[in-house]
Each structure stands twice: as structure tokens, then as C-alpha cells.
Amino acid sequence: MIRCSVRFVGSLAIGVIISILFISAVEAATQRVALMLSGPSCEEDQKAIRQDLEMMHGVKAVDLRSLRGFALLDVEASTASLDDLTSAVSRQHREPRQCRAQVMESCISTPQHGLNVHHGMPNP
Amino acid sequence: MRRQSRFEGWYTRLQFIAVICLGMLLAVSPVMAKTHEVAMTAMEKEVIIDGEGTTYKAWTFNGQVPGPAVRVTEGDTVKFTLTNPSSNTYPHSMDFHAAEIDFLKNYRAVNPGETISYTFVAKKPGVFFYHCGAPPMIQHIARGMFGAIIVDPANAKAWPKADREYVLIQSELFKNPDDVPAMFDRKFENVIFNGGVFKYHPFVTGGGKLDAKPGERVRIYFVNAGPNEFSAFHPIGEIWDNVYESGNPANKFTGVQTYVVGPGSGSTFDVVVESAGAYPLVTHSLTGALRGAIAVLVASPDAKPAPLMPMVPWDIPAKPAIAY
Numbered sequence: 001m002i003r004c005s006v007r008f009v010g011s012l013a014i015g016v017i018i019s020i021l022f023i024s025a026v027e028a029a030t031q032r033v034a035l036m037l038s039g040p041s042c043e044e045d046q047k048a049i050r051q052d053l054e055m056m057h058g059v060k061a062v063d064l065r066s067l068r069g070f071a072l073l074d075v076e077a078s079t080a081s082l083d084d085l086t087s088a089v090s091r092q093h094r095e096p097r098q099c100r101a102q103v104m105e106s107c108i109s110t111p112q113h114g115l116n117v118h119h120g121m122p123n124p
Numbered sequence: 125m126r127r128q129s130r131f132e133g134w135y136t137r138l139q140f141i142a143v144i145c146l147g148m149l150l151a152v153s154p155v156m157a158k159t160h161e162v163a164m165t166a167m168e169k170e171v172i173i174d175g176e177g178t179t180y181k182a183w184t185f186n187g188q189v190p191g192p193a194v195r196v197t198e199g200d201t202v203k204f205t206l207t208n209p210s211s212n213t214y215p216h217s218m219d220f221h222a223a224e225i226d227f228l229k230n231y232r233a234v235n236p237g238e239t240i241s242y243t244f245v246a247k248k249p250g251v252f253f254y255h256c257g258a259p260p261m262i263q264h265i266a267r268g269m270f271g272a273i274i275v276d277p278a279n280a281k282a283w284p285k286a287d288r289e290y291v292l293i294q295s296e297l298f299k300n301p302d303d304v305p306a307m308f309d310r311k312f313e314n315v316i317f318n319g320g321v322f323k324y325h326p327f328v329t330g331g332g333k334l335d336a337k338p339g340e341r342v343r344i345y346f347v348n349a350g351p352n353e354f355s356a357f358h359p360i361g362e363i364w365d366n367v368y369e370s371g372n373p374a375n376k377f378t379g380v381q382t383y384v385v386g387p388g389s390g391s392t393f394d395v396v397v398e399s400a401g402a403y404p405l406v407t408h409s410l411t412g413a414l415r416g417a418i419a420v421l422v423a424s425p426d427a428k429p430a431p432l433m434p435m436v437p438w439d440i441p442a443k444p445a446i447a448y
């Protein structure tokens with residue numbers, strides 16, 4: 001009887017752990033954020049911009065090559081705010097306005113993106 | 125002696141004329157046509173449908189959505205074989221819109237463990253739909269059993285030479301692949317190009333793009349698989365230089381902003397992208413575009429060559445299975 005209870009509790013614990021891991025995995029889903037870069041130093045400072053963005057908490061990937069003039073970021077949706085990401089592009093420079101980032105909004109923004117742009121993502 | 129030489133002269137001229145005639149005959153003769161052995165296997169399997177790795181219980185040709193692009197030239201013969209492996213659960217069939225053959229004999233559904241073969245001549249140039257027609261056909265198409273066959277014109281000069289070519293197939297995606305009533309009621313969840321939600325949208329997680337160089341003539345072979353919705357195909361920031369109804373060079377339109385392609389139809393679209401930048405190709409039926417049918421054509425001087433259907437199949441890790 002006691003053995004059965006121990007097994008049951010053990011199974012229950014494993015199930016709970018697996019569920020928590022699963023829920024974490026779902027919550028940690030990435031979201032693509034497109035930042036439009038403008039300013040005279042954006043091209044030459046690409047390496048530094050990449051490093052600054054990669055250091056941001058929640059940023060999983062930075063793509064500056066696919067679309068010229070844009071930074072395409074894969075971000076864990078619940079960990080980084082859009083303000084943090086845009087300011088990360090400019091703040092590391094001596095002249096803060098030499099490269100400015102704006103979240104790209106256009107007619108092809110998906111409803112999901114529109115939501116994030118207007119409401120922002122919470123800070124960690 | 126004189127007579128003999130006159131005879132030789134006539135003989136030589138006849139030989140010359142015969143060679144010319146033979147050459148002309150060969151140039152226009154169907155002898156030049158090829159025969160293509162096309163084999164496909166019906167596969168009931170899960171496929172990736174978005175950039176997050178969501179999987180979908182699809183029915184496919186050769187394990188991918190859309191099925192492989194078939195390409196032949198006008199006048200060619202296609203010897204087609206469909207295998208429905210015994211590991212499948214459902215009957216399947218194949219209907220080629222490029223064929224002009226008896227429906228009853230050739231397009232019948234075959235049960236798991238059976239094979240069907242038939243032959244047709246691709247007599248008319250164009251871009252044509254192919255699909256499974258097993259009942260309920262609406263479900264077999266909705267779950268992914270479709271593709272495109274391009275029949276190039278025998279005369280390559282019938283239209284301008286394209287610098288770059290893509291195949292785009294629009295279709296609707298239904299949340300529950302078993303919910304046939306929802307398919308009849310047009311309750312689709314997404315409208316997609318080449319089997320993926322925002323597959324060629326770089327601003328969406330996992331999204332890619334279509335590449336071109338500025339000044340290139342990009343040719344899009346477009347098919348609307350449906351099963352129900354019309355496509356209003358439009359290039360944002362551009363105008364279609366030419367549209368060829370059904371992909372036939374004889375059916376030419378010029379300077380078209382948006383062109384409607386109905387379910388089960390196709391058209392070929394030419395656009396010359398004049399400058400570097402991004403040119404989203406969308407269905408201007410916006411409930412479709414904003415639910416997945418956006419493909420961004422990026423023009424850049426360093427664009428690399430690309431296959432006809434990039435990212436098919438969508439080769440990214442599947443995320444943990446949840447109901448979809």
C-alpha cells in the first residue's frame with residue numbers, strides 16, 4: 001500500500017515537472033521584431049549594434065543581413081521590451097542619434113505585431 | 125559528259141534542299157518532345173506550417189505541401205504513377221489540370237496498397253493546378269494534396285526570358301483537419317503561400333523571403349489551390365508588368381495592379397523590380413493576407429540564386445505537439 005502511494009506520488013511529481021517544463025517552453029516562444037535603422041553610422045557600426053542587441057536579455061538571434069537597413073530580432077516574447085530594444089541600438093554610441101531604431105510598422109504588419117507595437121512587451 | 129555533269133548538279137541541289145527540309149521538319153516536329161516519368165507517393169504525415177514549428181496532420185504528395193513542382197515543355201508526354209502505400213488510411217487520387225484525358229478512367233481514387241498510372245500529353249502551355257480528387261475532395265485539398273505543373277511553351281521566344289522564377293501556391297488552412305463542415309462553411313484559420321503561414325515574411329518569426337536583384341524580370345508561377353477562396357494577387361510597391369492568364373503566353377495582359385485567380389486556377393506574373401527594396405506579394409483580400417498570405421520579394425544586388433519553391437518543405441524543428 002505504501003509502495004503504491006510512493007509510486008503514485010513519484011509519478012505525479014514527474015508529471016508536474018514535465019508540465020512545468022512544457023509550459024515554460026511554450027511561454028518562451030520567440031517573436032520576430034523588425035527594427036528599421038536610420039542614421040549615418042548604422043552601416044559602419046553594424047558589428048557594435050549586433051553585439052549590443054545580442055547582449056539584451058531575451059534576444060536569441062540578430063539578423064542584419066537579410067534586409068538592408070533593418071535589424072530582424074528573434075526575442076523571447078515575455079523578456080524584452082520594444083523600448084529596450086530600440087534604445088539599445090543608439091545608446092552605445094557617443095553621438096546617440098547617429099543610428100536610430102524604430103519598430104517597423106506597415107501594411108504588412110501582422111495583427112500579432114500590431115498588438116505588440118501598441119502595448120509593448122513587459123520588462124523582465 | 126556534259127549531261128552527266130548537269131545531272132550531278134541537279135543531284136547536289138536536291139541533296140541540299142532535302143537537308144534543309146529535314147532540318148526544318150526536325151525543328152517543328154513532335155519527335156523533339158520528351159517523355160517524363162513522374163512518380164508521386166501519397167503520404168499522410170505531419171508537416172511544419174509556421175515559423176514556430178507548429179505541426180499539422182497533413183495529407184501530401186511526396187511528404188511536402190505543396191507537392192513537388194512538375195515541369196515539362198508543351199508537347200511533352202507525362203507518364204504518371206501515383207502510389208498509395210498500405211501504411212496510409214485513406215484513398216487518394218490525382219487530377220492534373222494540364223491533362224486532357226478521361227476523368228473516369230484516370231482520376232479515380234486508389235485505396236491504400238494500390239497504384240494507378242496514366243499518360244497524357246501536355247498540349248497547352250501554362251501553369252496548371254494538380255490535386256487529389258478523392259472524396260471529400262474539399263478535405264484532400266485543404267489538408268495539402270496539391271501542387272503545380274508548369275508547361276513551358278514550345279517556342280521559348282513566346283515571352284520574354286525570365287531572370288528568376290518562383291512557384292507560389294495559395295491555399296487555405298483549417299484549424300481542425302478533420303472538420304469537413306468547417307471547410308464547407310469557409311471557416312479557414314489562415315491563408316498561406318507554399319504551405320506555410322507567413323513563410324516568406326521576414327518580419328515574422330521563422331519567416332524567410334524571396335530574393336531578386338534590381339532590374340531582374342521575376343516570373344511568378346501562381347496557382348490558387350483554394351479550396352474555396354479567390355486570390356487578388358497584388359505586388360505592393362510594384363505593378364505586374366505582364367500577367368498571363370493560365371500561364372499561357374497567348375493570354376497576355378500588361379500593366380496590371382491586381383489580378384484575380386480563382387480556386388483551381390493559375391496565372392503567371394512578371395514583374396521587373398526597378399530598385400533595391402522590399403516588394404510584398406499579397407492577396408489583396410486582406411483577411412487572407414493578414415492571416416498568412418504575404419510573400420516579401422526582396423531586391424538586393426547581392427541576391428543569390430534560389431529554387432522554384434524555397435523553404436519547401438519547411439525545414440525547422442517541430443515544437444512540442446499541441447492541439448492544432
